[in-house]
Amino acid sequence: DAGVIQSPRHEVTEMGQEVTLRCKPISGHDYLFWYRQTMMRGLELLIYFNNNVPIDDSGMPEDRFSAKMPNASFSTLKIQPSEPRDSAVYFCASSWTGRTEAFFGQGTRLTVV
């Protein structure tokens, strides 16, 4: 079974550039979460969707961050413009109604220079 698939695995970009991270949740899962992990702050929830609808985006740090889920099998997290402090590992996770366990993708390691 394919798990949660994220791309790219690594991204190095210059400050000010737009970055788009992609996620394909596990088929049949109706919840999708975007988390960010840094040494200082650990894993933080950015936003989550249920049935493609954003439910809570209070964790999105600034207007520079945006997320979409146009269909059940695809989501994007966009940072525009990127800044060095956005450097982190970004994880996408999915789950389905009635199960609390979240399944994580392998993450995108973002470095903004």
Place this chain on the structure above:
Amino acid sequence: RKEVEQDPGPFNVPEGATVAFNCTYSNSASQSFFWYRQDCRKEPKLLMSVYSSGNEDGRFTAQLNRASQYISLLIRDSKLSDSATYLCVVNLFSGNTPLVFGKGTRLSVIA
């Protein structure tokens, strides 16, 4: 006060040792509790759920104390392969509300 607090470690223990991790959570209304494991440069994966009655999975035992808002994980007969970061995780509400993660406790099991 952070919602989920853990001792970051590292805990360096010899093979065969017993090691225990603790975690506290701030929201008394929290519904579900878990331990996740994260290997270096990998994604977090569910290790086990934690129930009020306590539960065991092989060498791993998890306990929950709701009165003290405290969760523990005990690993017996540590193996080299147990070296990882262990994340204490809380679900504030029932259902599929997002999981809240502690920053993790790092364990190194040494030969």
